[in-house]
Amino acid sequence: MSRNTKDKRTAAELPPELTQARRFGKTRTAQSRALLEDYVELISDLLATGGEARPTDVARRLGVSHATAIKTITRLKREGLATGLPYRGVFLTETGHALAERMRTRHRLVVNLLVALGVPTEIAEADAEGIEHHVSDATLKAFSQFLQISASTRASRKS
Amino acid sequence: MSRNTKDKRTAAELPPELTQARRFGKTRTAQSRALLEDYVELISDLLATGGEARPTDVARRLGVSHATAIKTITRLKREGLATGLPYRGVFLTETGHALAERMRTRHRLVVNLLVALGVPTEIAEADAEGIEHHVSDATLKAFSQFLQISASTRASRKS
DNA sequence: ACCAAATTGTAGACAAGGCTACATTACAAG
DNA sequence: CTTGTAATGTAGCCTTGTCTACAATTTGGT
Numbered sequence: 001m002s003r004n005t006k007d008k009r010t011a012a013e014l015p016p017e018l019t020q021a022r023r024f025g026k027t028r029t030a031q032s033r034a035l036l037e038d039y040v041e042l043i044s045d046l047l048a049t050g051g052e053a054r055p056t057d058v059a060r061r062l063g064v065s066h067a068t069a070i071k072t073i074t075r076l077k078r079e080g081l082a083t084g085l086p087y088r089g090v091f092l093t094e095t096g097h098a099l100a101e102r103m104r105t106r107h108r109l110v111v112n113l114l115v116a117l118g119v120p121t122e123i124a125e126a127d128a129e130g131i132e133h134h135v136s137d138a139t140l141k142a143f144s145q146f147l148q149i150s151a152s153t154r155a156s157r158k159s
Numbered sequence: 160m161s162r163n164t165k166d167k168r169t170a171a172e173l174p175p176e177l178t179q180a181r182r183f184g185k186t187r188t189a190q191s192r193a194l195l196e197d198y199v200e201l202i203s204d205l206l207a208t209g210g211e212a213r214p215t216d217v218a219r220r221l222g223v224s225h226a227t228a229i230k231t232i233t234r235l236k237r238e239g240l241a242t243g244l245p246y247r248g249v250f251l252t253e254t255g256h257a258l259a260e261r262m263r264t265r266h267r268l269v270v271n272l273l274v275a276l277g278v279p280t281e282i283a284e285a286d287a288e289g290i291e292h293h294v295s296d297a298t299l300k301a302f303s304q305f306l307q308i309s310a311s312t313r314a315s316r317k318s
Numbered sequence: 319a320c321c322a323a324a325t326t327g328t329a330g331a332c333a334a335g336g337c338t339a340c341a342t343t344a345c346a347a348g
Numbered sequence: 349c350t351t352g353t354a355a356t357g358t359a360g361c362c363t364t365g366t367c368t369a370c371a372a373t374t375t376g377g378t
Contacts, residue, residue, distance in 0.1 A: 017219055017220045020220050020221075020222075021219065021220060021221060021222030022222065023284070023285045023288050024197065024220075024221050024222050024223075024288065025222045026285065026288075026289075027288045027289045028365090028366095030289055031190055031193070031289075032334080034186075034190070035334085035335075038183065054355075054356090055355080055356065055357090056354085056355060056356080060176060060180065061176045061179050061180060061183075062179075062180060062183050063179075063180030063181065063183050063184045064183075064335085064336070064337090065336075065337060065338080066355080066356075066357090067336085067337070067338080067339095067356095067357080067358085067359095068335065068336055068337070070356070070357060070358090071334090071335075071336090072334090072335075074357095075334085075335095086343085086356075086357075087342090087343055087344065087355080087356055087357080114298060114301070117298075117301045117302065117305050118301040118304065118305070119297060119298045119301045120297065123295055123297045123298060124298070125182070126182045126185065126295070127293060127294060127295050127298050129182045129183065129185075129186050129293075130185075130186045130189055130190075130292070130293025131290050131293045131294070133289070134286060134288075134289025134290045134293070135286060135290070136282055136285070136286050138278060138279065138282045139273060139276075139278045139282060139283070139286050142273070142276045142277040142278045143276065145277065146276050146277065187335090187336090191364080194364085194365080213325075213326085214325080214326065214327090215324085215325060215326080223365085223366070223367090224366075224367060224368080225325080225326075225327090226326095226327080226328085226329095226366085226367070226368080226369095227365065227366055227367070229326070229327065229328090230364090230365075230366090231364090231365075233327095234364085234365095245326075245327075245373085246325080246326055246327080246372090246373055246374065
């Protein structure tokens with residue numbers, strides 16, 4: 001059965017399993033980005049609150065060894081998201097900052113949605129950590145609209 | 160600053176950054192499970208529809224090479240989720256079946272929620288692929304309750 | 319029963335992300 | 349200005365997950 005490796009249908013009707021394959025592929029690359037996103041978001045946080053981001057702090061907050069943190073930070077630099085001289089702390093590039101900002105927004109939105117749906121804040125915060133990297137822009141927009149609507153509904157009920 | 164690696168406070172007030180570390184750790188292990196979950200779910204699907212699950216089909220549906228699929232299936236067997244003799248197709252153990260069932264439920268619920276929130280089905284399906292692995296039971300329950308409520312609301316509006 | 323083709327399996331390479339152990343640098347206290 | 353300690357960086361190892369290339373098995377058609 002299904003010896004149809006080479007069957008060629010027109011592009012319109014073709015993708016029964018290809019769609020699925022593409023989806024999985026996307027999810028896989030998303031996971032590879034997820035870690036970098038977490039690092040960038042955290043570094044941005046440390047920079048904003050403490051004025052500096054030290055590898056050790058990053059490591060402790062992420063729950064990994066400092067060696068791991070440094071290695072990943074090196075990758076961040078290689079990919080143009082971070083900068084910084086040896087022994088001198090980490091900083092974000094323009095791109096890095098933009099990404100951090102995007103992730104922060106995402107995170108907030110996901111948490112807010114979960115909470116609006118009745119998830120306890122603690123759990124919402126934890127789940128969002130995993131979910132936020134897999135939410136498309138379209139879905140994010142839907143979240144935001146839902147939150148607006150439910151907010152105004154609550155407001156009108158109160159008045 | 161923060162030279163407090165070994166400081167021991169009471170469990171109640173302690174975890175400012177530890178909480179975050181734990182969350183990241185959880186997310187990391189979740190990602191490691193995610194792939195296995197995808198494989199199990201897919202194998203269960205193939206078994207249900209076609210009666211057999213061949214590594215090649217799994218590979219094609221997942222968009223990876225057959226070698227990768229076989230290696231991962233080996234790991235599935237090692238972890239007690241799948242069985243099967245060489246050259247004889249793959250099957251699921253009790254545990255594997257249970258996991259597949261759980262994932263199927265999860266997936267459906269996540270998709271339904273997204274759709275209910277106004278996300279186009281196509282996109283909901285794709286996003287769910289990434290999200291479903293990071294949704295805790297509590298959050299899942301909240302999803303399900305929301306769906307029930309919004310369903311009954313629609314019903315009463317209609318009557 | 320045989321053979322060609324497809325499927326399945328194996329080997330070896332690579333990158334990512336983790337770790338521990340060791341080396342180097344910075345810095346503050348004396 | 350020395351020096352001890354914390355932070356930073358480096359080296360080497362492990363596991364996952366991916367690939368390509370090659371070997372082995374099964375199977376359907378003759």
